[in-house]
Amino acid sequence: MPELPEVETMCRGIASVVGKQILAAGRVKCNRKPIHVAPEPEKWKKFAVEQVVQAVSRIGKRVVLELANRFRIVFEPRMTGLVLLADPPSQEHLRFEVRLSDAKPPLGDAVKVMPGQYRQGGQRAAKLTTAANQTAAEQGSTQDQQMLTAAQSQHSTRLLFWDRRGLGSVRLFSEDEFAQTFLSGQVGVDALEVTVKQLARIFADCRQAIKPALLLQKKLAGVGNLYASELLFNAKVSPTLICQEISSAQWRRIHKEMLNVLLQAIAYEGSTLGDGTYRNALNQEGGYQNHHRVYAREGKPCPRCHKKIVRIVQTQRATFYCPKCQR
DNA sequence: CATATGTCCTGAGAGC
């Protein structure tokens, strides 16, 4: 369930690939149903291979590698995807590999953004276009295998995409395609960058309850099911409150606690739940699950008033809250 | 346009 804090942790964890050159990129042989990878291998070879990674950035819940030719590699983990520099949790769900040279790029290829400063201002989340053209023949194609095998002979770094359920994707975009897909103005403001005023305006005409509304990535990018429950508990706002009914004082609390919760979760490198799926770039657990106040704590005492935490379902997703503290 | 529901996927856990 990577949400903003987990994806941010992935980005920070792979910042060391900035300045490295891509030697090969392609599917890893995998007997599972193929994840969405686009475009076809020849395009990867033509537009990604030999490029230097200029920056690592995040768009909502996606990890982006920015290449010297302005193309972008976009990793979308969805539920169970991981971007790793370490050995993956299992070999059977390893889906994609980018092999990078450890050597510094030629002097002419100046690195635009240094590690640790990879975020661009005003980034937005956006939808991916439909897969549609994926063919089974691309699965672990011979071309991918040859490219990766050749790259192994050199001293190199392996950047991996692992995904147990296979709902994630890895895509290569030209600069124009990227802008059209992710920066076209119809997508959400990043949850770490949105102002209180913007937040209140975004949901001013929304007749949905606040909790499901916070998950609408086209309005607000980054918040997912877990952190939505957590931030509303901290803000003392009921998850069932209709957006239109929310007061400015409540918006201020929602905004403040949204930042608090997300930044705290980033500081702890995200939440690794009971199934242990989420890991950071070094395949280590996050720590924020030990600080959850309501998520997956049905029947347990509220940390503030000690009444029982309740679980409800909103738009087919679990919501946890304290009926006494959140009204 | 906004909102609601169905879909993909795998493995953990419940229940018999």
Add this chain to the structure above:
DNA sequence: TGCTCTCAGGACATAT
């Protein structure tokens, strides 16, 4: 013990 069933939810597709 071993099987079947349900559930988890990110983002898109489709329907109203």
